[in-house]
Amino acid sequence: MFTFTPQNLQKIEALKSRYPSPNALALPLLWMVQEQEGTISLEAMEAAAPFCDLPPIELYRIATFYTMFKLAPTGRHHIQLCKTLSCALCGKAEILAHLQERLGIGVGEMTPDGRFSLEQVECLGSCGTAPVMQINDVNFENLTPKKIDEILKALS
Amino acid sequence: MIEIFVNDQSLHVNEGVLLIEALIQNRIDIPYFCYHEALGMDGNCRMCMVGIEGQKRPQIACDTIVKAGMRVHTTGERIEDVRRRILELELVNHPVDCPICDQAGECKLQDFYMDYGLYDSAVSKGEKVHGAKHVDLGANVMLDQERCVLCARCTRFTCNITKTHELGIIGRGDHARISTMPGRKLSNPYAMNVVDLCPVGALTSKDFRFAQRVWFLSSTPSVCHSCAKGCNIFIDHNAPKYQKERIYRFRPRRNDAVNGHFICDAGRLSYKSLNDHRLTCNNPDAMDRAKALIQAAHNIALLVDANLYCEQLDALVAFAQRIGAQLYCPNQCYYDEGFGDEWLRRPWRAANLAHINTLGITQSTPSEAHDLIISFNHPDLSSLTCKHKIAFSTHEGVEADVVLALRSWAEEAGTLINITA
Structure with a gap:
């Protein structure tokens, strides 16, 4: 059974007063679910729906529309490599190939031990330090294969 | 009423209506997928482009409110070119499976392609984005995601009309598709209307698919x-x-x-x-045996079905007088409280009970004093006991001394009085 933590319930109450309609809570609610559980389950969408006064299908539509909402489990260290222009020009392909080789997984996959998952994303907003990747919420900049090795080692 | 001009023809239309409504009401050809008179405008399909004098670009007729003196063009090279290009995009990922598609013959995509398309596609000829085929949505509705043009008529129906919210468009871009919540089904008593609403072959009826080509049907x-x-x-x-x-x-x-x-x-x-199970031909001596039974009887009950037409009921009233019979229409068998709802379904499950009321026909079970019951298709006949029974019936499986075949309501013409409240 999915339930929001008491802290999140407090947050929801606080957010409610900020919007003219509870419908506007749909995105914050999905974020809270993802932060709390790691992924957004169907059960959680059903549980969250009454808080924003929407039918569950609407939350499902929103969750499938935005790629940053995770419907399937990701690794403990979720690697998101930027694929947009600056990073692509500064050697993203080489970084990707190196990551795939080191982790033994392709894009969109997870290592069997559940530690790493790999994904390509659009611009991470750090073009000046391309190529860039984000592991969970932390940015890693000016990547080189050597730097990747160090980062992965530190995470092991 | 205000005056607008469509292709230089003057039209008088109500103030405040949508241009597409004015065009449809005046039978002016306009292609559209997402607009529907019951669902209103949505503006997502972009097919109903028209030229409006004084406007730089073509506009969608479903999101334009008529203005007095407006001059509109629904034909012309420029408009047709725009429609062709929009249609081309609608068809990018559409499978070319009309020969095995049940919608063929009543498909808007086919119609519009023949009207406005007829192009060699300039869009990439590579692999199409595939969607799931034959997804059983529930309630006899089958979904083919590849055929969908994302007009959102079905989702608007479950959202705004039945308010049951089963369907939604999920994902985005090329991968956007119609779906229910995983593990949930389309389930409401009006669900199959989405099949009629679907302008293409994405939603088809499990009950009708592969049964018949629509152009063979009358x-x-x-x-x-x-x-x-x-x-x-x-x-x-x-x-x-x-x-x-x-x-x-x-x-x-x-x-x-x-x-x-x-x-x-x-x-x-x-x-x-x-x-099925229709009673079709009469025994040659059935009429004579029925006549003999009527002549021999002293106390006749005439049972009439509440689905008969007014004309049939009126004739049966005259017939009852002539043979001295008492008329009955026991009505409990028609009542199903659970069936009724706030919209179209009524708990009385017979089509002409209002006329039975008007004629003052007794709506209880006939007394046991009768020595002959003549039934005109009344469902209760089998459960009644009587010395003799004559049954006029549309279906087999009726027990009576004499059984005569009756035409069904679909094979007769007549008048009905409905109960709207």
């Missing part, structure tokens, strides 16, 4: 007999080679005073009982 306007509401329908029928005439489906027929654009699923599927 449509006869009629009224549903599944309850007292009297929803207007089309009966689609055909006699396949070497077979008897069969009904293949009921479709809603628009009547804003009764059912709007829709019918319930129970009514829609009620055609089945008209095809």
Whole structure:
């Protein structure tokens, strides 16, 4: 059974007063679910729906529309490599190939031990330090294969 | 009323209506997928582009409110070119499977391609984005995601009309598709209307798919007999080679005073009982035996079905007087409280109970004093005990001294009085 933590319930109450309609809570609610559980389950969408006064299908539509909402489990260290222009020009392909080789997984996959998952994303907003990747919420900049090795080692 | 000009022809239309409504009401050809008179405008398909004098670019007619003196062009090279290009994009990921698609023959995509398309596609000829085929949504509705043009008529129906919210468009871009919540089904008593609403072959009826090509069907306007509401329908029928005439489906027929654009699923599927187990031919001496029984009887009860037409009931009243019979229409068998709802379904499941009321026919079970019951298709006949019974029946399986075949309501013309409240 999915339930929001008491802290999140407090947050929801606080957010409610900020919007003219509870419908506007749909995105914050999905974020809270993802932060709390790691992924957004169907059960959680059903549980969250009454808080924003929407039918569950609407939350499902929103969750499938935005790629940053995770419907399937990701690794403990979720690697998101930027694929947009600056990073692509500064050697993203080489970084990707190196990551795939080191982790033994392709894009969109997870290592069997559940530690790493790999994904390509659009611009991470750090073009000046391309190529860039984000592991969970932390940015890693000016990547080189050597730097990747160090980062992965530190995470092991 | 204000005056607008469409292709230089003057039209008088109500103030404040949408341009597309004005065009449809005046029977001016305009292609559209997402607009529907019952669902309103959505503006997502972009097919209804028209040229409006004084506006730089073509506009969609479904999101334009008429203005006095507006000059509109629905034809011309520029507009047709725009439509062609929009259609081309609608068709990018559409499978070319018309020969095996049930919508063929009543498909808007086919129609518009023949009207406006007829191009060599300039869009990439690479692999199309594939979607799931034959997804069973529930409630007899099958989904083919590849054929969908994302007009959102079905999702707007479950969202705004039935308010059951089963369907939604999920994902985005090329991968956007219609779906239910995983593990949930489309389930409401009006669900099959989405099949009629779907302008293409994405939603098809499990009950009708692969049964018949639509161009072989004849449509006869009629009224549903599944309850007292009297929803207007089309009966689609055909006699396949070497077979008897069969009904293949009921479709809603628009009547804003009764059912709007829709019918319930129970009514829609009620055609089945008209095809099977029908009583067709009479025993040659049946009439004589019936006559003898009537002449010998002293106390006759005449049982009439509440689905008979007014003309038939009036004739039976005269017949009852002539043979000195008492008329009955026991009504409990028609009452199904669980069937009624706030919209189209009525708990009285017979089409002409209002006329039974008007004629003052006794609506209780006949007393046991009668020595002959003549039934005109009344469902209670088998449960009644009487010395002799004569049954006029549309279906087999009736126990009586004499059984005579009766035409079904779909094979007769007549008048019904519905109960709208």
